[in-house]
Amino acid sequence: MRMATIAIQLKIEGERIVPGLAEAGERLDSAEGEMILDFSSVRQLDASALRAMERLAAAADDKSIKLVLRGTSIDVYRVLKLVKLAPRFSFAN
Numbered sequence: 001m002r003m004a005t006i007a008i009q010l011k012i013e014g015e016r017i018v019p020g021l022a023e024a025g026e027r028l029d030s031a032e033g034e035m036i037l038d039f040s041s042v043r044q045l046d047a048s049a050l051r052a053m054e055r056l057a058a059a060a061d062d063k064s065i066k067l068v069l070r071g072t073s074i075d076v077y078r079v080l081k082l083v084k085l086a087p088r089f090s091f092a093n
Helices: 015-024 047-062 074-082
Strands: 008-011 033-038 067-071 091-093
Touching: 008 015, 015 033, 015 047, 047 067
Parallel strands: 008 033, 033 067, 067 091
Antiparallel strands: none
16 A cells, blocks of 8 residues: 655745745755645746756756646746746646
8 A cells, every 4th residue: 555645835935935945945855756835925036036946946856856836927937937947847726
């Protein structure tokens, strides 16, 4: 019988994106296959947030953990697509 894995879920606050992503990176070791990040309060991404997302994606790849962004606005998605980061994440409503 296979045990169900429980994904780690974190809310990323719009005004604290970089610290939130750093916390997510620290918690990757305890994630079992998937981490869900609630981006519903994130309205824009600056260069430091994009670098933090790139670091998090690289760390998740190293540990074979799927990153799911929930509640991503179309503007945030467009920025991720433009900088070619979108394929490194899954998106959910």
